[in-house]
Amino acid sequence: MAEIIEGQRRMIRLSVDDVLNIVREYQRLTHNSCCYEHTREILKKNVLYLPEG
Numbered sequence: 001m002a003e004i005i006e007g008q009r010r011m012i013r014l015s016v017d018d019v020l021n022i023v024r025e026y027q028r029l030t031h032n033s034c035c036y037e038h039t040r041e042i043l044k045k046n047v048l049y050l051p052e053g
Contacts, residue, residue: 002050018050 002018005011014022029046033039 012050014050022048022050 001015003013003015005013025048026043030039030042033042
């Protein structure tokens with residue numbers, strides 16, 4: 001699960017499962033995308049969330 005690390009700048013450390021879930025969701029959303037701009041449009045319309053640790 002994602003973990004927020006406090007410091008001079010807040011950082012989020014992702015677990016392996018977090019990364020794999022993001023990649024899976026990205027692939028699900030963009031599998032019909034034809035180009036970079038189309039991918040950007042798709043991702044703008046779909047918000048991705050990470051659970052806070």
